[in-house]
Every structure is written in C-alpha cells, then in structure tokens.
Amino acid sequence: MELYIDVVFFVNGICSCLTLWTAGRLLSRKCRWWQLILGGFVPSLFFCLLLVFGIKTGFVLSAVMMLLGLEITYFPKSFSGFFQLLAALGIASFLLGGFLEMLFAFTDAQRFLGKGLTISVSMMPWQRLLWGCLLFYILLKAGGRWLECHGKNRGQYCRITVESGGKTVNCTGFLDTGNELRTERGKPVVVLELARCVPLLPKESALCLLLGKSLPEKDAAFFSQIPFAAVGTSSGMLTLFTAEHLTITQGKIRRKYEQMPIGIYMDRFTGGSAALVPPVLLEEEGI
DSSP states (O other): OOOOHHHHHHHHHHHHHHHHHHHHHHTTOOOOHHHHHHHHHHHHHHHHHHHHTTOOOOHHHHHHHHHHHHHHHHOOSSHHHHHHHHHHHHHHHHIIIIIHHHHHHHSOGGGGGOGGGOOOTTOOOHHHHHHHHHHHHHHHHHTHHHHHHHSGGGGGEEEEEEEETTEEEEEEEEEOTTOOOBOTTOOBOEEEEHHHHGGGSOHHHHHHHHHTOOOOGGGGGGEEEEEEOOTTSOOEEEEEEEEEEEEEEETTEEEEEEEEEEEEESSOOSSSOSEEEOTHHHHOSOO
C-alpha cells in the first residue's frame, strides 16, 4: 500500500480543523481563523513527520497531537474549560467519523457525486473524506442557530410567546442584561425584531414600517415611543406597541404577563435569537 504524504497532511489537517471548529460551536467558543488553521495543521505536520521517519503513531501519540491542536486553537485557561473542550472534541470526532461513514457507505450517497468518487465499503479514499467534511460543515452551518441556543450558553436564552389582536408569535429570546429599557410606568420592554412583529401589527402600519415610511395617523393610539441608546449606535426613539399577553419560558420556569410593552427593532439580531428580554422578567412574575 502506498501513502502520499502530501495527501495525508492535507486531509488530516482539514479533518482536524473541522473537528476543532465543531467543538467550539458546541460550547459557543470562538477562535481566530489562523489559530484554527494552526491547531489543525501543526499536529498534522508532526503526524506526517512520524510517518516519514517510520515511527508508529499509537494511541498515546495521537492523543498528544489532539491535545496540542486543542491548546493552539482555544488555549483554555482552566482545567474545567480544557476538559469541556476535550469532551466536545470527542463528540465532534464521533459525529464526523462515525455518522458520515455510515451515511456514505450504507446509503451509497457517493454515486451522486460522480464516477470519480465511486468507492467500496472496505476502503476510505481521501476524496470521500473531503466530501464528508464539506457536507458536515454545511450541516453545521445550517444548524448554527440551534447550536447557539442549545449549546453551553443555553441558559442565556428563553422561549417567548407574544399575543396581540388575536395573533400569536413564538420565538427565541436572549436574556440581555444590557436591556434596561422601561416605560414611563416602569414596565420592562422586550425588544422584538420587526419581522416577528409584523403579524401582530395593523396591516397598514406594518407595511409602513417595512417600507420605512411614517406610521398612519389612524393607528397613532396603537403605538408609543421611548428614547434609547445602544453601544455602537446613535441614540434615538424606539417604537413600542402593547401586547395583550406575554409568556416567557426557560426550562421549568414560566412567567406570564399582561399588557406588556414590545419594542420594534428594525433589523435582525445575531446569535440565534429574535428578541432581547430583560432578565428581570424571568425572575419575578407580575411586574
């Protein structure tokens, strides 16, 4: 059997980068792109050097190279963070190596990729690994929002239900400690993306907001405004409407409110949420 060292280096490096990136996504940990590349390809270089000099790479050496890549990429500052990343890396390796092996070998999916990638179950050519990495990356990117909400930082998210005018909207909210907006009566304000607000608003007013036009006078009583300021943006006026019912759920905690102010955010939020929820609403009911 012949091994092409450049192919081994390239494929091993890509697989390592992908598993390291996946581990970070599972724990909502971010890293710089150059750290990720170094963390994937430096261990791959050592692995290839061992092959060149005829040194067998057993479990111990493989584990050492895996730990080296982990340290280069994320440089965890505590033992708990290190072991969390190590566990996430094991899960990512299992998903990539186990799930895709089953997917490609037993569903015969490679036949859709052309004759050049025809394989047998008894072999694992490098082309299949690259196609598997690409598919795995696409699946993870498609489920990125779900990972953000259900990963390590899931305690920072909640589910909210907003009811107004006989319509109901359900979405994910982020418990934002920086959201200290309150009305003149002292009620905390939940800020919701415009796209989620549209079904709850009068049709003509919703259309005006989408087009960036002034709200019609006939719906003036439906809306109000409060001043706001945010980091990185200029201060201004935030348009509000009053929801008849607001329900916030996180695990076994469930809070219900009536006649709650909802702020309309004209853009989209990042991080997998559609609303910014003041944490105080989850702490005490009946505010």
